């Protein structure tokens with residue numbers, strides 16, 4: 001492969017190869033010498049804690065675009081748990097370290113999702129002012145600007161949407177959408193999506209831990225839209241009022257039942273579950289687990305005969321332990337789910353899904369996740385950005401950290 005092709009394949013592009021040793025607080029000229037765009041990116045050169053390994057790198061982008069390429073500026077980019085795991089080196093995909101933007105050591109830019117505005121394009125598919133999201137995993141969205149082949153972007157209809165809504169659509173809502181559509185009892189049929197669901201249990205209930213996560217909130221809403229009922233497990237907040245407020249928040253999204261983790265782990269849970277499922281006449285056909293450890297075991301124990309449990313995250317960093325009887329006597333299926341794999345397999349379906357979710361947002365039928373905005377302007381200090389990433393895995397947050405780009 002020619003070197004320019006390699007650069008573009010990495011989502012970076014030939015024009016960025018010229019690095020500027022500009023300190024992060026330098027006064028910025030919008031356009032550098034000879035029309036170069038000045039840009040910044042968070043980078044890491046070895047796995048580790050974000051506070052230790054992330055740094056802010058300045059570089060410049062040539063005004064001459066290769067053919068079929070697009071120059072974009074960032075509008076918003078979330079800090080998802082998987083992004084932090086990528087920096088830590090514990091994620092399933094490891095971005096290659098390269099020298100494409102002139103970092104002293106080969107490096108990678110983290111960030112799996114975000115929304116960009118097109119500044120210029122040599123592809124007829126994109127025009128100045130369009131909004132685009134990455135078409136590929138591990139694009140590296142924690143940067144002010146990027147140049148990439150047009151095929152690395154998906155154009156979105158920005159009508160009636162905010163950058164935050166578009167920036168947070170392609171990972172968490174899509175994960176909930178895919179899992180419920182594919183594994184939810186009859187969900188695909190009910191949503192009229194023309195996809196045959198797997199035969200997984202007979203009930204219309206599903207149960208999930210981490211119910212206040214981005215994925216959990218999306219699952220509640222899709223479940224409600226598609227005729228499924230949800231049992232939602234959350235961790236207690238510091239005060240009863242705060243726990244109640246969280247319960248009300250999830251109920252307002254469509255949660256049928258919200259229980260705290262300590263209620264869920266208690267001896268009384270069995271009776272409560274029997275009450276919810278009308279003495280066992282209804283079944284919980286699907287369990288979603290993003291926590292692991294004891295919480296995952298309790299999810300598994302709450303499932304009905306022939307149900308499916310899908311593990312898609314491991315926030316507690318503890319293994320999933322499964323009672324043998326659930327496998328043998330209840331015939332429960334335990335599966336893992338990774339959105340990146342689905343995206344690779346079904347590119348057309350992904351576009352359809354994203355457009356479907358954006359339409360629901362426009363129609364006021366789907367609410368995006370609460371966010372904690374982290375302003376990223378030209379003179380924002382490296383430590384501010386690094387700390388925001390480091391804090392992203394802390395529990396009991398009020399909102400998901402999202403970089404919101406100003407005048408960069």
Ligand SMILES: NC(=O)c1ccc[n+]([C@@H]2O[C@H](COP(=O)([O-])OP(=O)(O)OC[C@H]3O[C@@H](n4cnc5c(N)ncnc54)[C@H](OP(=O)(O)O)[C@@H]3O)[C@@H](O)[C@H]2O)c1
Pocket residue numbers: 080081082171172175210211212213214215216234235290291311312313314315316317337338339340393394395396397400
């Ligand atoms: N497999 C896939 O394709 C895929 C796709 C998207 C996301 N995920 C995974 O799904 C999970 C949730 O992601 P997200 O972006 O939706 O999360 P998020 O919005 O950032 O929320 C984090 C969630 O994790 C909970 N949590 C944090 N630390 C915890 C701990 N030590 N024990 C138990 N719960 C804890 C939080 O509960 P509190 O509020 O109580 O702290 C909150 O519910 C992550 O593991 C992520 O990697 C996987």
